[in-house]
Amino acid sequence: MAKSWSTEPxxxxxxxxxxxxxxxxxxxxxxxxxxxxxxxxxLAADGVHLxxxxxxxxxxxxxxxxxxxxxxxxxxxxxxxxxxxxxxxGLVDPQGVQLRSFGVPTEKERAQHYLQRIREALPAPGHIGxxxxxxxxxxxVVRVNQLVPREVWEPxxxxxxxxxxxxxxxxxxxxxxxxxxxxAEQKARLRERLERPDKYWKFNPGDIDERAKxxxxxxxxxxxxxxxxxxxAPWYAVPADNKWYARLAVGRLLRGALEGLDPExxxxxxxxxxxxxxLDAQPF
Amino acid sequence: MAKSWSTEPxxxxxxxxxxxxxxxxxxxxxxxxxxxxxxxxxLAADGVHLxxxxxxxxxxxxxxxxxxxxxxxxxxxxxxxxxxxxxxxGLVDPQGVQLRSFGVPTEKERAQHYLQRIREALPAPGHIGxxxxxxxxxxxVVRVNQLVPREVWEPxxxxxxxxxxxxxxxxxxxxxxxxxxxxAEQKARLRERLERPDKYWKFNPGDIDERAKxxxxxxxxxxxxxxxxxxxAPWYAVPADNKWYARLAVGRLLRGALEGLDPExxxxxxxxxxxxxxLDAQPF
Numbered sequence: 001m002a003k004s005w006s007t008e009p010x011x012x013x014x015x016x017x018x019x020x021x022x023x024x025x026x027x028x029x030x031x032x033x034x035x036x037x038x039x040x041x042x043l044a045a046d047g048v049h050l051x052x053x054x055x056x057x058x059x060x061x062x063x064x065x066x067x068x069x070x071x072x073x074x075x076x077x078x079x080x081x082x083x084x085x086x087x088x089x090g091l092v093d094p095q096g097v098q099l100r101s102f103g104v105p106t107e108k109e110r111a112q113h114y115l116q117r118i119r120e121a122l123p124a125p126g127h128i129g130x131x132x133x134x135x136x137x138x139x140x141v142v143r144v145n146q147l148v149p150r151e152v153w154e155p156x157x158x159x160x161x162x163x164x165x166x167x168x169x170x171x172x173x174x175x176x177x178x179x180x181x182x183x184a185e186q187k188a189r190l191r192e193r194l195e196r197p198d199k200y201w202k203f204n205p206g207d208i209d210e211r212a213k214x215x216x217x218x219x220x221x222x223x224x225x226x227x228x229x230x231x232x233a234p235w236y237a238v239p240a241d242n243k244w245y246a247r248l249a250v251g252r253l254l255r256g257a258l259e260g261l262d263p264e265x266x267x268x269x270x271x272x273x274x275x276x277x278x279l280d281a282q283p284f
Numbered sequence: 285m286a287k288s289w290s291t292e293p294x295x296x297x298x299x300x301x302x303x304x305x306x307x308x309x310x311x312x313x314x315x316x317x318x319x320x321x322x323x324x325x326x327l328a329a330d331g332v333h334l335x336x337x338x339x340x341x342x343x344x345x346x347x348x349x350x351x352x353x354x355x356x357x358x359x360x361x362x363x364x365x366x367x368x369x370x371x372x373x374g375l376v377d378p379q380g381v382q383l384r385s386f387g388v389p390t391e392k393e394r395a396q397h398y399l400q401r402i403r404e405a406l407p408a409p410g411h412i413g414x415x416x417x418x419x420x421x422x423x424x425v426v427r428v429n430q431l432v433p434r435e436v437w438e439p440x441x442x443x444x445x446x447x448x449x450x451x452x453x454x455x456x457x458x459x460x461x462x463x464x465x466x467x468a469e470q471k472a473r474l475r476e477r478l479e480r481p482d483k484y485w486k487f488n489p490g491d492i493d494e495r496a497k498x499x500x501x502x503x504x505x506x507x508x509x510x511x512x513x514x515x516x517a518p519w520y521a522v523p524a525d526n527k528w529y530a531r532l533a534v535g536r537l538l539r540g541a542l543e544g545l546d547p548e549x550x551x552x553x554x555x556x557x558x559x560x561x562x563l564d565a566q567p568f
Contacts, residue, residue, distance in 0.1 A: 284467045
């Protein structure tokens with residue numbers, strides 16, 4: 001029997017008014033008191049449930065259902081977004097997952113509204129969509145580096161809230177995860193990328209330039225959490241200095257989102273007896 | 285220690301001149317003499333290797349590499365294509381997999397060359413692409429149902445060979461898998477879909493109509509295997525009446541394709557010492 005949460009992450013990690021990023025303990029494991037070994041078992045068990053719910057959601061999607069789930073992953077470099085994809089989304093049928101990474105916008109993307117590429121990547125009915133970075137980059141990297149003036153990025157918070165309301169109204173449950181790594185842990189992880197030849201490919205000199213702006217990023221993240229953690233699309237602040245905890249927590253949040261939808265097997269849209277008779281009548 | 289193949293599937297299942305579909309034993313387990321339980325362990329072990337090779341391939345793709353792998357899955361309804369995706373591709377990082385299902389062409393797709401939608405779905409560098417059905421439908425369902433006249437589909441075999449040569453020349457290893465289910469086993473699997481409410485969504489009355497044309501499909505599959513199993517992109521005929529065997533074999537073929545590429549970790553394209561010094565110089 002896998003061990004249980006003392007407080008569900010949907011409660012323990014939900015960003016509410018007054019959340020203060022600067023004072024958050026990023027090595028903590030809110031709601032989980034059983035350590036790493038037990039966490040692996042819990043995640044594996046949650047993965048089985050997740051897989052079952054996901055298949056029902058997928059079946060719904062194939063049968064005219066309109067529901068879907070969107071997991072938004074935000075975090076500084078090395079926060080562990082890729083690990084979440086591998087270790088949490090890796091637990092469900094790849095057929096039901098639509099993964100999209102958002103890098104620096106292409107020239108074509110820059111020419112259009114910043115939400116356009118987001119709209120085009122929204123999950124199809126029946127699917128779990130995953131955004132590795134997202135429209136929030138347009139109020140994070142863009143704000144920190146002043147890629148557009150304040151009067152352009154400032155209205156985006158409200159615009160994003162309205163956009164997400166629209167997405168939710170169309171049948172998508174949005175789970176927004178801020179993977180929060182401490183500045184010291186980030187240094188250790190970047191150093192590892194510089195020490196291990198099998199990690200070189202993950203390193204980019206630009207990562208160090210961005211890291212120099214850490215206080216500005218903290219401010220920008222705080223603003224995101226203050227202004228876009230809504231009832232329809234709340235943020236979850238996930239302490240990520242322990243990778244195992246972050247994976248455990250996101251797996252649980254995703255399971256919760258699927259269970260909230262509680263998809264049922266779609267009924268037959270054909271005459272079962274008649275089709276059985278047709279099959280039986282075939283000579284081979 | 286996981287048990288071993290007596291003959292590698294790349295040898296045992298490769299379609300060579302003279303392969304006769306009608307006389308193939310589709311409940312056989314060529315090259316594997318250890319039964320189902322051992323097969324699960326073997327697949328899990330192969331999955332670990334597959335995951336490691338896949339990560340190196342992905343790293344290469346991120347660092348300017350041009351290599352990729354394309355797994356083409358063909359088979360009659362119920363042959364187990366979806367199960368391969370779930371149980372074999374589910375073993376690797378979702379980030380490195382590009383899955384594409386080819387259904388009935390859309391109006392837009394019908395207006396263009398039949399290979400156009402295929403070209404657009406080819407895997408990006410560093411990725412494992414998976415085609416659930418493929419351009420072969422244009423000489424299978426299209427031929428059987430005479431959706432275009434013979435003088436249109438007849439030249440497609442050569443055209444497909446030339447197209448695949450081009451894809452291979454651009455750096456993609458192609459693994460073509462024909463999942464071969466017997467007509468009796470297909471009947472049993474369709475009946476299951478009619479008996480179990482959690483399987484209804486997989487059933488389509490059209491499946492029974494297509495099944496009525498089984499001999500024509502056999503003929504069309506035989507022609508595909510005769511005419512498009514080339515040195516640059518061979519077919520593997522995978523007996524699929526035992527789902528566990530098909531998964532084991534495809535996992536092994538995929539592992540072999542990755543190992544053949546033998547991707548190495550890309551070297552640093554930056555000055556490691558200089559970047560380490562920059563990182564250490566940061567105040568936090």
